[in-house]
Amino acid sequence: xxxxxxxxxxxxxxxxxxxxxxxxxxxxxxxxxxxxxxxxxxxxxxxxxxxxxxxxxxxxxxxxxxxxxxxxxxxxxxxxxxxxxxxxxxxxxxxxxxxxxxxxxxxxxxxxxxxxxxxxxxxxxxxxxxxxxxxxxxxxxxxxxxxxxxxxxxxxxxxxxxxxxxxxxxxxxxxxxxxxxxxxxxxxxxxxxxxxxxxxxxxxxxxxxxxxxxxxxxxxxxxxxxx
Amino acid sequence: xxxxxxxxxxxxxxxxxxxxxxxxxxxxxxxxxxxxxxxxxxxxxxxxxxxxxxxxxxxxxxxxxxxxxxxxxxxxxxxxxxxxxxxxxxxxxxxxxxxxxxxxxxxxxxxxxxxxxxxxxxxxxxxxxxxxxxxxxxxxxxxxxxxxxxxxxxxxxxxxx
Numbered sequence: 001x002x003x004x005x006x007x008x009x010x011x012x013x014x015x016x017x018x019x020x021x022x023x024x025x026x027x028x029x030x031x032x033x034x035x036x037x038x039x040x041x042x043x044x045x046x047x048x049x050x051x052x053x054x055x056x057x058x059x060x061x062x063x064x065x066x067x068x069x070x071x072x073x074x075x076x077x078x079x080x081x082x083x084x085x086x087x088x089x090x091x092x093x094x095x096x097x098x099x100x101x102x103x104x105x106x107x108x109x110x111x112x113x114x115x116x117x118x119x120x121x122x123x124x125x126x127x128x129x130x131x132x133x134x135x136x137x138x139x140x141x142x143x144x145x146x147x148x149x150x151x152x153x154x155x156x157x158x159x160x161x162x163x164x165x166x167x168x169x170x171x172x173x174x175x176x177x178x179x180x181x182x183x184x185x186x187x188x189x190x191x192x193x194x195x196x197x198x199x200x201x202x203x204x205x206x207x208x209x210x211x212x213x214x215x216x217x218x219x220x221x222x223x224x225x226x227x
Numbered sequence: 228x229x230x231x232x233x234x235x236x237x238x239x240x241x242x243x244x245x246x247x248x249x250x251x252x253x254x255x256x257x258x259x260x261x262x263x264x265x266x267x268x269x270x271x272x273x274x275x276x277x278x279x280x281x282x283x284x285x286x287x288x289x290x291x292x293x294x295x296x297x298x299x300x301x302x303x304x305x306x307x308x309x310x311x312x313x314x315x316x317x318x319x320x321x322x323x324x325x326x327x328x329x330x331x332x333x334x335x336x337x338x339x340x341x342x343x344x345x346x347x348x349x350x351x352x353x354x355x356x357x358x359x360x361x362x363x364x365x366x367x368x369x370x371x372x373x374x375x376x377x378x379x380x381x382x383x384x385x386x387x388x
Contacts, residue, residue, distance in 0.1 A: 010275055034357045074282040079358045088351075107275050110357035118351035147351065 001217045002091050002101045003027075003152060004120035006144070007127050008136025010107035013157035013177070014126045016187045017209070018104040019067060020202075021124075023192030024210035027100030028061055028068035030091060034079050034112045048073030050090055051082035057093045066191050068098070084111055088119040100213065109139065117144050122152035122216050124209065125170055129159050137170055153212045173212060177205040228257050228289070232309040240268075241301050243309045248294035258314040260284035265303025278359045284310065286359075288318045 005018040015031070022029045031047065045060040047070055061070045073079060094101045105116040117123055123144045127137035137154075144151065154170045156162060158179035167174050177183070178201055186196035194203045229248040234241050241263065249255050260283050261267045269280030279287040280299070289295055 010271065076279070076281045076286050076359050079281075082358060084352060084356070084358075106357060108357070109354060111352055111354040112357040114351035114354040 001099065001122070001213075001220060002095050002103060002120045003122050003124060003213055003216075004103040004105050004116045004149070005124045005126055005155075006105035006113065006117055006140050007125055007133070008107065008109065008113075008140040009127070009133045012126050012128050012133050012137075013155075014107075015104050016183060017124065017126050017155050017157070017177070017206075018102045019069075019187065019190070020192045020194070020206045021210055021213065022067040022069075022100070022102045023194050024207055025100040025102070025213060026067075027102050028070065028094060028098045029102045029104055030070045030094065031072035031104045032087065032112055032116045033072050033104070033106035034082055034084070042071075044071075046071050046073035046078065047090070048075070048078030048082045051084065051086045052078070053083065053086070057090045058097055061094070066195060070094070084115065087112065087115045091116070091119045099217070107136075109143065113140075114143060114147075117149055118147035120149050121220060122213070123149050124152045124155055124213075126155045126157055127166070127170070128157055129163065129166070134166065134169060141170055150216075152216055153209055155209060175205055175208045175212075177202050228255055228312055228315045230259060230308075230310065230312050232307075234305040234309050236305055239302060241303060241305050241309075243299050243301065245297040245299075245310055246294055247289050247297065249289040249291060252291050254288050254290045254318040256286070256288050256314075256316045256318040257312055258284065258286045259310050260313050261299070261301060261310050262306050262308060263301045263303035264306070265301045268300040268302075270298060281359075284313075 003021070005014045005021070007014050018029050021027065034047070034051075042062070044062065045055040047060065049055040050057050050060050050070070057070065061068050073082070091101060091103060103116045103120060106112050117140070123140070125137050125140060125144075127133045141151065151171050154166060154172065154174040156166055156174055156176045159176040160178050162174040162176050180200065180202055182197045182200050183193050183202050186193045189196065193200055193206065197203070229250065231246045231248075233244045236242075243261070243263075245259070247257060247259070249257075267280065267283060269276040269285075271277065279285050285297060285299075
C-alpha cells in the first residue's frame with residue numbers, strides 16, 4: 001500500500017511523520033523530493049539513481065537503517081538526470097515488495113508532489129495550525145481529490161489536540177502530534193521517536209495514525225478479495 | 228567569470244554573500260562550491276531551496292555582461308575564500324527554462340485520471356518540473372556590470388526575480 005505524506009508547505013513535519021510511521025508500520029520511506037533531500041543519506045544509491053535507470057528501486061533501499069529508507073539525491077546533476085516518468089512505477093515496484101510504502105512528498109505543487117499523490121492509495125495531510133500551512137494543505141487536498149486519492153488522515157503537527165476548524169477545512173480523522181524537543185532531536189538524528197523516547201506522548205499519536213493506515217489496508221484487502 | 232565573497236559570523240552561523248560577474252559577451256554556465264567545512268544552508272522559499280542550490284554549492288547561468296548576488300548560510304567557521312568557482316562553460320544556445328515539452332506519457336491510469344478539474348494541469352506529470360533548470364541564475368537578481376549590487380543579507384536577501 002502506497003501512503004503519501006503530503007501537505008504543500010515546507011517545514012510542517014512531513015518527513016517526521018513519514019519516518020515515524022514507517023517505524024510503526026515496518027514500512028519503507030521514499031524521500032520523493034527531487035529538488036533537495038530532507039532525510040539523511042550516506043553516499044549510496046538514491047532515488048535520483050533509480051529514476052535515471054542506474055539502480056533497481058529495491059537495491060536502493062537502506063534496509064540497515066532504523067527504518068528502511070530510499071533517500072533522495074542531493075546533487076543538481078542527479079536531479080536533472082532523473083526521469084520523472086519513472087517515479088510512479090518506482091513506488092509501485094516497492095509496494096509489491098513492502099506492505100507499506102510511505103512517500104515523503106516534496107513541498108510545493110510540482111510534478112514530483114503530484115505524481116506522489118496520484119500514485120498513492122491514500123494521502124496523509126500534514127499541517128500546522130498556522131494559516132499558511134492550512135491553506136497549502138487545502139490545496140493538497142484538492143490535488144488528491146483530482147487524482148481520486150482518498151484522505152487517510154489529517155495530522156495536525158505541533159498541536160496539543162485536534163481542532164474542529166481544521167476538520168472543517170480538511171476533513172477527518174484528525175490526529176494531533178504535540179510539539180516537542182525530543183521529536184525534533186530524534187528526527188535530526190534520523191531515529192524514530194519510538195526508539196529514541198518510547199514513552200513520549202508523540203509515540204501514541206503516531207500509533208493512532210499508524211492504526212488508521214492499517215485499517216485502510218484491511219479495507220483495501222477486503223475490497224480486493226472476491227465476494 | 229569573477230567571484231567576490233564576504234562573510235559574517237552571527238550566533239554560530241556564518242552568512243556568506245557572493246557576487247558573480249560575467250564580463251564576457253556570452254552567457255556562462257557556472258558552478259561554485261562552498262569551501263566551508265560544513266553543510267550549505269541554501270536560501271529557501273516556502274520550504275524549498277531556491278533553484279540552483281544543492282548540498283555543496285550553486286549552479287546556474289550568468290548572462291553576458293551581468294552580475295548576480297547570491298547568499299547562503301553554514302554552521303561552519305568562516306574560511307577565505309568562502310566559495311570558489313569550480314567550473315565555467317559557455318551557455319550559449321542552451322535551452323532556456325527547466326520545463327519539459329508536453330509530450331508526456333502517464334505511467335498509470337491513475338496518473339492520467341485528473342482531467343475533470345478546472346483548467347489546470349490534467350495529469351500529474353503535467354505539473355511543473357521540480358528539477359532545477361540549468362539556467363537558474365539568468366532570471367534572478369541580476370544587475371548590469373558597473374552598477375553597485377548593493378548590500379546583501381543572508382541567503383540572497385534583497386534579490387527579487
